[in-house]
Amino acid sequence: MKILCIHQNFPGQYKHLAPALAARGDEVMALTPKVDKVGVWNGVRLIPYKVQGQSTKGMHPWLQDFETKLIRGTSCLRAALQLKKQGYEPDVILAHHGWGESLFLKDVWPDAKLGLYCELYHQTDETFTRFDPEFFPKQPVADTQRIRMKNLNNRLHEEVMDAGISPTRFQAETFPSHWQDRLTVSHDGIDTDQVIPNPQARLEVTDGRILSRDDEVITFINRNLEPYRGYHIFMRSLPALLAARPKAHVVLLGGDEVSYGAKAPDGKTWKQIYIDEVRPQISDADWARVHFLGRVPYPRFLSMLQVSRVHVYLTYPFVLSWSLLEAMSAECAIVASSTAPVKEVIKDGETGLLVDFFDKDTLTKTVVDLLENGTQRRALGAAARAFVQENYDLKQICLPRQLAWVDALAETAGRRPQD
Known part of the structure; x- marks a missing residue:
């Protein structure tokens, strides 16, 4: 079977699926602007294309988002037409359509079966648009x-x-x-053979200090430190948390940019805004126990989870982070927000502890109590890992489901573009 993968940041969500398809004998190609030249990655042939075009100045703000997707879609279309001219005809196209790249691929290959990675449909319900009263829209x-x-x-x-x-x-x-009759629920999968507890783990933080399982380490991870993932709530818990645990170290991982939601005002970063807010409440000695690591290579990310004594995960009702399931696989004792995506994997008192997203005082108390209770931490961590192994294991659960989904996709009747 000829399979074409489309992802602006390949491999992205196809990190495991694309090589698995190639390994079983399928001819797998990836069309992506991430690479500069033709190459091969884990059995997958990589074909580059360039995004051509710029956003229009003065464009209506409600259309700006779609125009960026249209630019990517037409750029990918040109690359697809070139492949077709060379005689390439995929049986199946797998695309993360979130950036618009796959908008016109059925016009090039109407008989190919198109399978989409459906990450999120944007909601106008107040549960989503007014979840955080601190950031209500100015014009609802x-x-x-x-x-x-x-x-x-x-x-x-x-x-x-x-x-x-x-x-x-x-x-x-x-x-x-x-959409629902065409959607299959299957996670990308967690490699529970790689993401494991490690009593010997070590993590270097600021000033060359090395933290281990012997230290009291509280961890918090965002791709970028921002309100959508509860960074502001966690930061506001720090003054009381550091005061209550004079030997604890707090380690935060995440960049300074914005992955979701609005940019910070006045050219600032959300990271610095909330540092500035809480810093006057924290002594220099206590602040020395707060470590911002930025973005780190994956092995260091794993070490961070493996030295964690309590891991905090907060999120709006939004896409669930891989990092939460990875923390569970590493046997972290987790305190998380009681929001819809989290409650799908964290059962309160069983695989972690849930708190109201906005309640920084209860968050602080729950973390402190869990730090005091080693028996509970070990039980929660073990149950969290067992849950991930049973439901989200890459090799035993998720990858077989994804492969079966691709095979079923190939057998569908197919839909052609409509005028």
């Missing part, structure tokens, strides 16, 4: 319309999608009902 009606326009890309893809796959039930259920 206009914000609702902006979000509806943001789904143009989703809607156009629905017309040509033969099947979709979504990593969690929460994410799948954000999509409209008329």
